[in-house]
Each structure stands twice: as C-alpha cells, then as structure tokens.
Amino acid sequence: MNSKIILLKYGEVVMKGLNRSYFDNLIIKRVRYLLKTVDGEFSLDYAQSTLCIRGDENADMDTAFEKMKTVFGIASVCLGFECEKSMDAVCRTVSEHMDTLIGGAKTFKCVGKRSDKRFPLNSPQICAEVGGIILEAKPYLKVDVNDPEVSVYIEIRDKYACVHGGGEKGACGMPAGSAGHGLLLLSGGIDSPVAGYMMAKRGLRVEAVHFESFPYTSERAKEKVLELAKEVTEYSGKMHVNIISLTKIQETLVKSCDEEYFTLLLRRFMMRLAERVARRNGALALITGESLGQVASQTMQALGVTDSAVSLPVFRPCIGMDKEEIIEIARKIGTFDTSILPYEDCCTVFTPRHPKTRPDLEKVLEQEKRLNIEELEEEAFATLDTVVVCAY
Ligand code: ATP
Ligand code: MG
Numbered sequence: 001m002n003s004k005i006i007l008l009k010y011g012e013v014v015m016k017g018l019n020r021s022y023f024d025n026l027i028i029k030r031v032r033y034l035l036k037t038v039d040g041e042f043s044l045d046y047a048q049s050t051l052c053i054r055g056d057e058n059a060d061m062d063t064a065f066e067k068m069k070t071v072f073g074i075a076s077v078c079l080g081f082e083c084e085k086s087m088d089a090v091c092r093t094v095s096e097h098m099d100t101l102i103g104g105a106k107t108f109k110c111v112g113k114r115s116d117k118r119f120p121l122n123s124p125q126i127c128a129e130v131g132g133i134i135l136e137a138k139p140y141l142k143v144d145v146n147d148p149e150v151s152v153y154i155e156i157r158d159k160y161a162c163v164h165g166g167g168e169k170g171a172c173g174m175p176a177g178s179a180g181h182g183l184l185l186l187s188g189g190i191d192s193p194v195a196g197y198m199m200a201k202r203g204l205r206v207e208a209v210h211f212e213s214f215p216y217t218s219e220r221a222k223e224k225v226l227e228l229a230k231e232v233t234e235y236s237g238k239m240h241v242n243i244i245s246l247t248k249i250q251e252t253l254v255k256s257c258d259e260e261y262f263t264l265l266l267r268r269f270m271m272r273l274a275e276r277v278a279r280r281n282g283a284l285a286l287i288t289g290e291s292l293g294q295v296a297s298q299t300m301q302a303l304g305v306t307d308s309a310v311s312l313p314v315f316r317p318c319i320g321m322d323k324e325e326i327i328e329i330a331r332k333i334g335t336f337d338t339s340i341l342p343y344e345d346c347c348t349v350f351t352p353r354h355p356k357t358r359p360d361l362e363k364v365l366e367q368e369k370r371l372n373i374e375e376l377e378e379e380a381f382a383t384l385d386t387v388v389v390c391a392y
Helices: 020-035 061-068 087-096 098-102 123-137 191-201 219-236 247-256 259-281 300-307 323-333 361-369 373-381
Strands: 004-010 042-047 050-055 074-083 107-114 150-156 161-164 180-185 204-212 239-245 285-287 385-389
Touching: 004 020, 004 061, 004 161, 020 042, 020 050, 020 061, 050 061, 061 074, 074 087, 074 150, 087 098, 087 123, 087 150, 087 161, 098 123, 098 150, 107 123, 123 150, 180 191, 180 259, 191 204, 191 219, 191 285, 191 323, 204 219, 204 259, 204 285, 219 239, 219 323, 219 385, 239 259, 239 373, 247 259, 247 373, 259 285, 259 300, 259 361, 259 373, 300 361
Parallel strands: 107 150, 180 204, 180 285, 204 239
Antiparallel strands: 004 050, 004 074, 042 050, 074 161, 150 161, 239 385
C-alpha cells in the first residue's frame, strides 16, 4: 500500500439537493478516467464531501495529483499521508515526512481538523502535540499562526487520519457534462479555446466546429486547431471537432458582395452553419470567444447582426474580459503557446480594409439577397468532417 493519499474536496456540487448523485457520478467518472492514464492501481472512497484516492505500491501519486487539478467540480486537491486514526500514528507520520511537510520554511503552524468528534483529543490538543514534535525535530522553527510559511494539516476523518501541507486550488466549476451540450466555434486564436474551457467549467459538454478555407488556409492551421481542442480536453474530456470548408462561400462573397461587409456576412454564415451542426447533434447553445470591442466584428452592433442569424442562445464567456485576462487563462490551461503559432485563419483571408463597425441589419440583409444562401450552406455542410479528439 502507498502511504500517500489524495483528497479531493467537492465544490459547488455540495449545495445540490436531490440530484446530487448525478453530479457526484460525473465527477467520479472523470476521476476514474484520468486515473487510468496514470501508472498504478487506484481505489476511490467517498465520505464527508471528500473523495479520497489511494494507490497501490506502484501508483504514481504525484502525477495523479497533478491530473486531479483539472477535474471540474473539485474545489481543492490535497496530497497527503494517510495513517491509522491514533495520535501515535499521526506523530509517527509527521516525523517520517517532516522534510516534505516543512521544506525550507522558517515558520509554521498546525491546523487540526477533527470530523470524528469521538476522537479523544480536540483540534487544539492535536495541534499542540504535533507542533511539539515538529519543534523538537527542527528547533530553529518558529510558530506563526497568522502568516506561516507552511501549514501542517492534521485531519481526523471517519476511518483514517491524514497529514498534509494544505490543498491546492482545484479546477472548481461544475462537473463536465452536467449542464448539457454546447457547440464551440473554435478558431486557431487565443480567445475561443478559453471560451470553450470556461463553458466546460460551468458543466457543458463541449463539441466544436472549425471553419477552414483550404487552400487559403493550410493543413497545418487545421492541425493547430485540433491541437488546441486536445488541450481543452485535458479539462473538458472528449471532444468532437467538426470541420467545415468555407472556401466556396468566401469566394462567392468576394465576387458578389461589398468588401466592407465580408467579415460580417462570413460570421453570419459561420453562425448558421454552426446552428445546423448544433441542432443535428443536440447542442442547445453556441459558444464563441468574442470580447466586446476587441475587433470591428465585435462591436455591439456587429454582435447584434451576427446573433440575428441564429435562434439558439450564443454564450460568449469572454465578452467582458480584457485580452490580458483572456491570455492569463490561456496560459493557465496551456493553450496559449499553441494559439500564438502563426498560421492563418479563414477570418484573416479576404479581410476588408475598412470593415463596417456599426453595421445596419437592413443593409446586411440586402447584401445577403445577392447570394443563394441555402445552396451555399448545403454545399458547405456537405464538406463536414468530424474528428474525435481526446487527450486520453
Ligand atoms: P479567437 O482568438 O478566438 O480567434 P478573435 O479575437 O480572433 O477570436 P474573430 O476572429 O473575430 O475573433 O472571431 C470571433 C469568434 O468567432 C472566435 O472567438 C470564434 O469563436 C469564432 N471563429 C472565428 N474564426 C473561426 C473559425 N475559423 N472557425 C470557427 N470559429 C471561428
Ligand atoms: Mg480569430
């Protein structure tokens, strides 16, 4: 048996009532799935709003710990040492792992958590005893209860005790897939992978659609998007990416419409095609990475014109965020370095020199009258190819 133990503390789901088990099962499913990718055999045990993971002697608990930080629905993740529920065992465990628990710190405090109230010592007494052992082993240490460099937690739980250095923040949010199914318009940029991650965090199962414009966009640009999707799946779980070619539509727009409307008309095509995919596959909302005012097609007026092409709700989780804030999330979830690879996107080919920033819907509809929308969409839809992407 491995003496290391991982504790996953549940977040928002603990507020759920009768349908709580629905959320719990999704978390457990995701955890089991991730653990299958880690060396060793693991077992799970749930009690007191905490999922506890134990591993056999070959289990790579450190890698498992890292992976658990991507599970939506989990508020914090602790890697600790398990022992029998007695003060002797707790003190022995603290002594054995003293260097890991204290590291190079000069100040510390102990935090006792006793969920089993029948345990003979109360929390202050547990802390006093463990603190004494630590000070004996490292007499240079000072206790600082307000701002210690490290904290040593002693948890007395129902069947066991556990010692750890405090949890790290979990992925929070709601379990992946608990809120239903949404369709992400995924480009190769910075914003849309972040938008996908944010909606997955609120419990959506995210499916994606990507529009390419071969040969104006390259095979490598498509691979980059699939790589981004894969990076998002580290959090969201398995994702289908539908790829649709817009080449014919873009060539037709260039021939038939006024240049200043190209982007808007194209965006309306994207939304309509995305809506078709969504309706066919059961997604109840579209998701985009737009942020108010970021570019000409993201003004209030332009977004209104884009939205009016479809009737499904459009979720734009980045709408109120600055680029810097979006980048911060992109870095955290590991999509940023892929996003900045310099491949073209279909939005960047045939871009108007002076796009309309305050478009009028009537004028846009007039432009669309010049096109056989139904036929163009049918043709584009016929190019649809679906790739199943998953990190695991
Ligand atoms: P991003 O960084 O996500 O590419 P952006 O700031 O470059 O966004 P736009 O190019 O105007 O903005 O695109 C706005 C949104 O439209 C994107 O966030 C994405 O949801 C969607 N989108 C743009 N291009 C594509 C594409 N080729 N395929 C699928 N969706 C796209
Ligand atoms: Mg873009």
